[in-house]
């Protein structure tokens with residue numbers, strides 16, 4: 001009997017693994033470009049894609065900045081050198097980026113559209129206009145020319161249009177290339193204003209002391225409007241995320257996702273599985289945020305109890321704002337529990353309210369909050 005149960009459990013884990021792999025396959029993509037700098041050089045986490053432009057806050061920062069000093073820049077794509085230029089000041093002329101210093105533009109193709117890759121603030125281009133380049137080829141030495149406060153590489157993607165004034169043509173490079181073996185996360189937060197903060201825990205990358213930021217900012221709502229990806233339709237993104245499981249929160253916790261990143265994969269946080277993905281990686285009690293939240297008729301809370309639990313009499317309890325217990329679940333079982341909390345558990349005269357839920361007899365799990373909207 002015991003061996004049968006063991007086998008059964010193994011079978012179940014296999015099923016869950018198959019499910020997770022399938023889900024992650026469906027909802028993730030691979031990177032389209034190679035990275036234009038060496039893997040030990042990070043993107044600047046304190047000047048993000050879509051963040052208000054430092055010199056003119058009514059514009060957005062239309063690319064990302066790599067913290068490269070005077071070092072080799074590599075072509076992120078195959079293509080042809082469209083332009084090699086020098087623009088010392090902020091004059092914008094057609095596609096010429098104001099203040100870009102020495103810069104070069106490589107024309108490539110993605111999904112039957114021209115993709116223009118801009119490399120700015122270079123010390124010295126190593127290629128000439130009209131030349132063919134291949135992915136990974138050295139194309140420049142980075143530098144600090146033009147409107148730049150220190151050596152770095154501003155890397156910008158324009159899809160479909162080369163012109164500067166078409167900010168909608170911009171795409172977030174964090175979702176196009178990554179440090180080898182790392183992944184990326186994206187999502188879309190409904191009704192998020194521009195530059196709403198999106199937090200991620202734990203910090204997905206080791207950081208030098210001068211970039212302590214471990215958050216993203218939303219973009220593409222209102223002005224300045226910049227582009228979302230044609231496939232992903234995101235309004236926030238985290239690039240160079242090391243493989244692992246992360247919690248993403250925004251809007252004071254109303255937006256909350258648990259997402260697992262695999263090497264080289266770009267994962268949609270909004271379609272990631274929740275508890276299922278975590279349970280295979282951690283042998284501990286996992287206690288999900290209810291979904292949907294806020295809720296109107298019913299909401300689901302998932303609790304995973306590992307085989308060796310601290311307590312074999314665990315239940316889920318729901319409290320109102322005055323601390324009165326208004327619901328207690330059946331005894332939870334080992335494995336995955338899905339508790340459906342229905343509006344029928346509430347006094348029908350109640351209006352919209354904040355509720356709290358926790359596991360009984362546990363002080364190692366936080367109390368979580370959910371919102372009932374009448």
Ligand SMILES: [Zn+2]
Pocket residue numbers: 061063064065153154155
């Ligand atoms: Zn920049």
